[in-house]
Amino acid sequence: MIQARNVNKYFYVPQELHALKDASLEVAAGEVVVIIGPSGSGKSTFLRCLNRLEYADSGEILIDGEDLLDPRAEINRLRAETGMVFQSFNLFPHKTVLENLVMAQISVRKRSRKEAEAKSMELLQRVGIGEKFGVYPEQLSGGQQQRVAIARSLAMDPKVMLFDEPTSALDPEMVGEVLDVMKDLAREGMTMVVVTHEMGFAREVADRVVFMDHGVVLEEAAPGPFFSAPSHERTIAFLKQIL
Amino acid sequence: MSLYPGLDAPKPPIYKRLWALFFVVFVVLSIGGTYYATKSVDYIWRWYTVPQYFFYLDDVEVLAEAEGIVASIEPAGEESAVVIRGADGEQRYLVPADGLRVDLDQFVYVDDVLGSSQQWKSGLLIYGLWITLKVSLIASVFALIIGVATGMARISNNPALRWLAITYIELVRGSPLLVQMMIWYFVIGALINKSIAGWGLGPVPTIWFGVLSLALFTGAYTAEIVRAGIQSVHLGQMEAARSLGMSYGEAMRKIILPQAIRRILPALAGQFISLIKDSSLLGVISIRELTKITREVVTTSLQPFEFWIVCALLYLILTFGLSLLVQHLERRAI
Ligand SMILES: Nc1ncnc2c1ncn2[C@@H]1O[C@H](COP(=O)(O)OP(=O)(O)OP(=O)(O)O)[C@@H](O)[C@H]1O
Numbered sequence: 150m151i152q153a154r155n156v157n158k159y160f161y162v163p164q165e166l167h168a169l170k171d172a173s174l175e176v177a178a179g180e181v182v183v184i185i186g187p188s189g190s191g192k193s194t195f196l197r198c199l200n201r202l203e204y205a206d207s208g209e210i211l212i213d214g215e216d217l218l219d220p221r222a223e224i225n226r227l228r229a230e231t232g233m234v235f236q237s238f239n240l241f242p243h244k245t246v247l248e249n250l251v252m253a254q255i256s257v258r259k260r261s262r263k264e265a266e267a268k269s270m271e272l273l274q275r276v277g278i279g280e281k282f283g284v285y286p287e288q289l290s291g292g293q294q295q296r297v298a299i300a301r302s303l304a305m306d307p308k309v310m311l312f313d314e315p316t317s318a319l320d321p322e323m324v325g326e327v328l329d330v331m332k333d334l335a336r337e338g339m340t341m342v343v344v345t346h347e348m349g350f351a352r353e354v355a356d357r358v359v360f361m362d363h364g365v366v367l368e369e370a371a372p373g374p375f376f377s378a379p380s381h382e383r384t385i386a387f388l389k390q391i392l
Numbered sequence: 393m394s395l396y397p398g399l400d401a402p403k404p405p406i407y408k409r410l411w412a413l414f415f416v417v418f419v420v421l422s423i424g425g426t427y428y429a430t431k432s433v434d435y436i437w438r439w440y441t442v443p444q445y446f447f448y449l450d451d452v453e454v455l456a457e458a459e460g461i462v463a464s465i466e467p468a469g470e471e472s473a474v475v476i477r478g479a480d481g482e483q484r485y486l487v488p489a490d491g492l493r494v495d496l497d498q499f500v501y502v503d504d505v506l507g508s509s510q511q512w513k514s515g516l517l518i519y520g521l522w523i524t525l526k527v528s529l530i531a532s533v534f535a536l537i538i539g540v541a542t543g544m545a546r547i548s549n550n551p552a553l554r555w556l557a558i559t560y561i562e563l564v565r566g567s568p569l570l571v572q573m574m575i576w577y578f579v580i581g582a583l584i585n586k587s588i589a590g591w592g593l594g595p596v597p598t599i600w601f602g603v604l605s606l607a608l609f610t611g612a613y614t615a616e617i618v619r620a621g622i623q624s625v626h627l628g629q630m631e632a633a634r635s636l637g638m639s640y641g642e643a644m645r646k647i648i649l650p651q652a653i654r655r656i657l658p659a660l661a662g663q664f665i666s667l668i669k670d671s672s673l674l675g676v677i678s679i680r681e682l683t684k685i686t687r688e689v690v691t692t693s694l695q696p697f698e699f700w701i702v703c704a705l706l707y708l709i710l711t712f713g714l715s716l717l718v719q720h721l722e723r724r725a726i
């Protein structure tokens with residue numbers, strides 16, 4: 150589903166930084182991959198490259214066989230097909246919850262308002278906030294907002310979902326409700342790439358865990374061997390720190 | 393009411409009352425002082441001369457267009473139908489019944505008064521107010537369009553667009569509005585009128601050069617406000633919109649601009665209040681807006697105190713009205 154090969158990314162402001170160094174990742178359809186690593190290791194940058202929120206400087210990224218880095222790629226359709234969930238939710242504060250879900254369905258997916266609303270209501274129900282469709286995002290708790298954000302991405306019928314630390318802006322008691330939604334998604338066969346510090350989630354749901362450090366993909370393995378017998382010394386140090 | 397309530401100990405009730413009293417005394421003293429000063433320079437206030445410059449009763453006369461004999465006078469509703477038979481046929485006039493000045497069989501000559509009536513007409517100040525309102529309204533709409541477009545060009549990736557926006561903003565902000573109006577009218581206006589006269593077209597009405605100068609002037613300031621507004625909307629909003637597959641334009645239109653405009657409403661209101669007041673300069677290119685009219689009225693009436701005060705009050709009504717409108721919008725937007 151995703152093939153990223155030798156992706157490089159440089160930042161020049163505030164100073165020159167080689168943020169991704171030949172990072173590669175393959176994600177098969179239906180697979181759940183969790184990316185972990187210390188702060189500043191390039192996890193977000195890598196994830197953002199996968200729907201071109203950052204334009205990779207070199208390398209190759211294929212989404213379901215389509216070349217993402219081709220300047221002529223239908224980027225808007227490709228982005229709709231790779232849902233992105235942000236750490237800070239980024240709901241549209243001037244629109245109701247329902248409208249947050251409906252807007253892009255009409256303009257990008259060319260659905261009628263009726264279809265879009267029906268789909269939105271169904272998704273809101275699925276993430277457990279069906280009755281809140283009429284309120285504005287600021288009236289929701291963090292956990293509810295993040296679930297709306299997930300539903301908003303799902304409304305575009307994505308082939309892949311990308312999550313960038315979806316629970317790290319949440320109060321501890323709300324982390325569970327968001328993780329539950331993500332677990333359900335994984336169980337239903339959604340292809341997912343998740344950047345997170347929730348090791349419980351990685352153990353339980355991930356098919357593979359990827360460790361990044363200083364812009365390099367250092368190690369990847371199934372969660373069992375990854376947590377019990379990490380091979381790289383930096384991985385060991387990192388795991389020791391957070392567990 | 394305070395911006396930082398609770399940071400200081402609560403004030404006793406007398407505090408509020410005392411300062412309220414101070415305020416009232418201050419206002420009364422200022423007005424009274426001004427009045428006393430005018431007394432001492434022997435100015436004679438004639439406020440009763442003011443209303444006629446808003447509305448006045450005008451005599452309207454119906455004149456005969458050809459000579460002849462009054463053949464018949466018949467009631468027609470509130471009016472009377474007067475038929476005059478002359479050498480070349482009959483003519484019918486409608487004259488207000490109570491202002492009839494001719495009798496049956498009377499001979500009338502051309503321009504004789506058949507009847508007269510009084511009608512309310514709007515005076516010069518109303519005319520000036522209307523021109524000010526019209527110019528401000530049209531210029532505001534253009535300024536808003538220009539401002540939003542330039543604000544977006546200012547942050548565009550396209551260097552040509554960006555530099556055009558910067559050049560325009562700096563040019564307009566760098567010279568006085570009065571000078572710009574002169575240039576619009578005496579330089580650009582003259583050029584345009586001369587060249588279109590070559591194609592057999594009449595001159596562009598002066599008011600349009602006034603509207604243009606005001607709109608472009610305010611547009612430049614609006615552009616900077618809009619740019620700041622757009623930049624104040626969190627980057628994540630654009631990223632979220634784009635990640636859903638929206639195009640840049642759609643995201644800008646539906647996600648970023650609505651939030652930006654909401655934030656900059658107070659600043660925009662200030663800008664458009666300035667525009668209303670700046671329109672008072674248009675007199676220099678002989679547009680008869682409120683200020684120019686007031687000058688005319690002062691010259692004929694010789695009552696400068698009353699009319700300049702009235703002029704200021706009329707501007708206040710316009711600007712305060714706009715202020716209220718924006719406050720209403722702000723409240724509705726939250
Ligand atoms: N837009 C940017 N401009 C400049 N530098 C950036 C930009 N985005 C990220 N970086 C830098 O690139 C490096 C990798 O950042 P990235 O956000 O991908 O790390 P991360 O692994 O997601 O960290 P965290 O766990 O803190 O989110 C960091 O040093 C960061 O400062």
Ligand SMILES: [Mg+2]
Nearest residue numbers: 192193194314
């Ligand atoms: Mg990150």
